[in-house]
Amino acid sequence: MSPMTIPQQIITIAMCILGTMLTRYLPFLIFSDKRPTPQYILYLGKALPCAIFGMLVVYCLKDVSILSGTHGLPELIAIGVTVALHLWKKQMLLSIAGGTMTYMLLIQLFF
Amino acid sequence: MKTKALKAAFPYTIPIFAGFWFLALAYGILMNKNGFSFVYPFFMSLLIFGGSLEFIAVTLLMSPFAPVAALTMTLLIQARHLFYGIAMLDKYKDMGWKKYYLIFGMCDETFSINYTADIPEDVDRGWFMFFVTLLNHLYWVSGATIGGLIGPYLHFNTKGLDFVMTAMFLTIFMNQWMKEKKKYTGLIGIIATALCLILLGKNHFMIPAMMAIIILLTLFKKPISTAYTESEENAQ
Numbered sequence: 001m002s003p004m005t006i007p008q009q010i011i012t013i014a015m016c017i018l019g020t021m022l023t024r025y026l027p028f029l030i031f032s033d034k035r036p037t038p039q040y041i042l043y044l045g046k047a048l049p050c051a052i053f054g055m056l057v058v059y060c061l062k063d064v065s066i067l068s069g070t071h072g073l074p075e076l077i078a079i080g081v082t083v084a085l086h087l088w089k090k091q092m093l094l095s096i097a098g099g100t101m102t103y104m105l106l107i108q109l110f111f
Numbered sequence: 112m113k114t115k116a117l118k119a120a121f122p123y124t125i126p127i128f129a130g131f132w133f134l135a136l137a138y139g140i141l142m143n144k145n146g147f148s149f150v151y152p153f154f155m156s157l158l159i160f161g162g163s164l165e166f167i168a169v170t171l172l173m174s175p176f177a178p179v180a181a182l183t184m185t186l187l188i189q190a191r192h193l194f195y196g197i198a199m200l201d202k203y204k205d206m207g208w209k210k211y212y213l214i215f216g217m218c219d220e221t222f223s224i225n226y227t228a229d230i231p232e233d234v235d236r237g238w239f240m241f242f243v244t245l246l247n248h249l250y251w252v253s254g255a256t257i258g259g260l261i262g263p264y265l266h267f268n269t270k271g272l273d274f275v276m277t278a279m280f281l282t283i284f285m286n287q288w289m290k291e292k293k294k295y296t297g298l299i300g301i302i303a304t305a306l307c308l309i310l311l312g313k314n315h316f317m318i319p320a321m322m323a324i325i326i327l328l329t330l331f332k333k334p335i336s337t338a339y340t341e342s343e344e345n346a347q
Contacts, residue, residue, distance in 0.1 A: 001145075001146045002145070002146060002147070002172050002173055003173070003174070003175055003176075004172065004175075004176050005176075008176040009172055011176075011178050012168070012171055012172060012176065012178060012181050013151075013154070013155060013158075013159075013168065013172075015178050015181040015182040015185060016155070016159050016164055016165075016168050016171075016181060016185050017158050017159055018182065018185075019181075019182050019184075019185025019186045019189055020159050020160075020161050020164060020185060020189045020192070021215070022186065023186065023189040023190055023191075023192035023193050023196075024189075024192045024195075024196060024214050024215065024217050025196075025214055026193060026196065027193055027194075027196030027197045027199075027200060028196055028200065028203070028210075028214055031196075031197060031200060037197055040332075041193070041197075042197075043332060043335075043336060044190075044328065045191075045193065045194035045197065046339055047296045047328050047332075047335050047339075048190055048191065048296075048324075048328065049191050049287055050284070050287035050288060050290075050291055050296040050297045050300060051296045051297065051299050051300030051303075051324050051328060052187060052188065052190070052191070052300060052324070053280055053283050053284035053287055053300065054284055054296075054297050054298075054299075054300025054301040054304065055187075055300045055301075055303070055304040055320055055321070055324060056163065056167070056188070056280040056284075057277065057280045057281050057284050057301070058300075058301060058304040058305050058308060058320075059167075059304065059317065060276055060277040060280055061277065062308055062313040062316070063313065074271075075274075075277070078274055078277075078278070079277070079281060082278045082281050082282065083281065083285065086281075086282050086285050087285075092130065092279075092282045092283075092286075093129060093130055093133060095278065095281075095282045096133070096134075096275060096278040096279050096282055097133065099274065099277075099278035099281070100137075100271070100272065100274045100275045100278050103271045103274035103278075104268075104269075104270065104271035104272060104274070106271070107270060107271045108268050108270055108271060
């Protein structure tokens with residue numbers, strides 16, 4: 001169950017909508033063909049995505065405890081399968097499905 | 112004119128349909144298993160229309176109320192749209208009312224089609240891009256809503272389904288990682304976040320991690336930019 005009240009949930013979802021729409025509409029509001037885009041912004045555009053997705057991978061694993069429970073072993077194996085599949089076939093859907101099924105089987109049957 | 116544009120746009124969206132349905136169904140089911148009715152995935156997929164953030168939003172909704180952190184997180188996860196927008200400034204020009212919907216629906220997949228597609232000369236560009244956006248939007252919302260609706264009737268054990276989010280970010284990360292010649296930015300993202308998590312604990316590490324990433328990218332702007340210029344020169 002969510003620890004939030006309904007108004008708090010709505011505010012949280014509204015923040016997600018507001019933030020998303022800001023990032024989508026802002027360039028069309030502030031930049032134009034006449035005004036060149038600042039160099040620092042262009043740089044962040046190239047450099048940020050890889051760092052942010054790295055950050056999100058770590059974020060997804062924040063509840064894994066290495067010192068207790070399953071010691072993060074099912075996560076480690078499923079990540080290995082996902083990476084191997086992705087290096088082999090480069091098919092996102094296959095890598096995601098393969099990794100997820102591996103993880104579900106591992107924690108339901110073995111851990 | 113519209114039918115012709117729809118016919119030209121549809122084939123481009125077929126691979127997106129498979130990917131969106133798989134992820135959106137998983138998202139809808141995940142929301143349901145966390146105790147949310149299908150109304151939530153319906154409105155969230157309709158109004159946010161951004162897969163990465165919607166998965167993160169499940170986690171946000173299951174955590175204590177923190178609107179500022181939610182907004183900050185959203186801005187950082189979605190910051191890449193700023194650069195899609197910059198790339199599309201010219202293409203979305205002179206589209207009339209359609210422009211507002213095109214910008215609203217500019218998720219990763221829609222952007223990549225509209226940015227790269229070779230639209231035939233005799234097809235209206237505005238309607239083509241409109242239908243690409245609309246079809247993708249339709250796939251995502253229908254998948255998420257159906258996932259939320261069938262959730263209660265799924266009796267197989269869905270424990271561990273949340274790994275779909277980890278696997279999704281991991282593959283996106285790998286795609287980015289393989290494009291980068293020097294791995295500075297990927298390493299900064301992983302190491303800075305992991306350090307913040309270890310030092311500050313899982314409830315307070317995200318905003319510091321995001322700040323650390325921006326600061327490090329700014330400090331190392333020179334070597335990172337040089338690496339980009341070199342790989343661009345090699346590509347030519």
